[in-house]
Amino acid sequence: MGWKRQLILITALMNVGSGCGEPDLQGVPQACGLETSQECNLSEDSWIKIETADDLEAYCEDACEQVYRLYFYDLRxxxxxxxFSWLKRVEGNLNISGLRSVHTLQGFDNLEYSNSIIIENNxxxxxxxxxxxxxxxxxLKLSSMDGIDSIQAFDHLEYLGPADDLGDDNLGxxxxxxxxxxxxxxxxxxxxxGFVVIRYNKNLExxxxxxxxxxxxxxxxxxxxxxxSLGEWPNLRRVHQGIQIEGxxxxxxxxxxALIDQLEERPPTVELSGLSDAPCD
Known part of the structure; x- marks a missing residue:
């Protein structure tokens, strides 16, 4: 059972509750709470996609401590x-998106590295x-989730993509x-x-x-x-490419x-518009 061969699970979307009101909610399978893990034979093109409770149970029963791509999508x-305490490393993407009924995300307590984490449209x-x-x-991308009021879950991060790689626009x-x-x-x-992009957050003060x-x-x-207020950024000394503050x-x-003046040198590109001209104290 599970991912013993190539750890690829691409399941057709099950129309649970479609047209019949809200689906009956289930608890997380007991297997997802196991603390034991195993090394699995992985392929670089392996893609685990979880769309149903059955998919979730099958994945948890195998408890692979390392995966390449792991998607939770439309889990109703x-x-x-x-x-998911056994999961230690995601070589590619961890994507949690489009979940219909999930109100709490917990766990992944031993995950130390993922190339990409996207949590959006939940x-x-x-x-x-x-x-x-x-x-x-x-x-790391967080997008379109009005019920979330904090990013404290990521307070242990020490590295968010290289600052001097000017070729990949997805880092940061x-x-x-x-x-x-x-x-x-x-x-x-x-x-x-890498990039630090904060945009279209209409209530952010x-x-x-x-x-x-x-x-x-x-x-x-x-x-x-x-x-x-931008905050203090007290140790920021270099912005390799540009600063854009608008709207x-x-x-x-x-x-x-003042933030720009504290840098070792002015960035190659600075775009400032739609700001207040009120004086600083």
Whole structure:
């Protein structure tokens, strides 16, 4: 049973509850709470896709400590995701998206590395309490989840993609359309990041992240209409490519210029527009 051969599971979407109201919610299978793991023979093109409770149970029973691509998508039958303590490494993508009924995401407590983590379009999700051992991710994206008001789950991260790789536009941290967040705080252990992109978060008022970061590829804070403070970024010394701050009429231009002045050199590209011209104290 499971992924013993090539660990590829691509399951046709089951129309659970389609046209018949909400589906009957189930608990997470007991196998997902197991703490034992095994090494599995993996193929670089393996893709595990979980869309039903049966898919979830089969994956958990195998408990492979390393996978290449793991997708949770359109999972309608459970109200929470918990467990997965055996998973230590995702070589490619961990994608949790389009979940219909999941309101709590917990577990993944021993996951130390994933090349990419994308959590998006989970409209019922209101709590992320997971990833306690995660230290390194090249690409982290949180998008379109109004029930989430914090990114504290990722406070142990130390690395968010290389700052000096100018060829890959997917490296870094992306926060997009997270309208439940008013005060963005966290990622305080990160020392290096690729892109830092914070955009279209309509209720975001203040930013207090990455107090340890020393260099990033680019910083873009775009169309967050309520933002009034960027925070201090006390250790930031180098922005390799550019700074783009736009569409924040409550954010003082002089605060942004002060951040630029603390850098070792001005970035090659600086774009500032739609900011307040009020003086700084």
């Amino acid at each position: 039958e459970v109200a929470e995701l918990t467990g 409209f019922s999700l209101n709590a992320i309490d997971a990833f306690g051992s995660l230290r390194e991710v090249n690409h 941290f992306f926060l997009d359309g997270m309208n439940g967040i008013t005060h963005l705080e966290g990622l305080h252990k990160v020392r290096e990041a 203040s930013i207090d992240i990455m107090e340890s970061v020393e260099e990033v590829r680019s910083l873009a804070i775009v169309h967050n209409p309520k933002v009034a 924040a009429p409550n954010l003082r231009r002089c605060e942004v210029e």
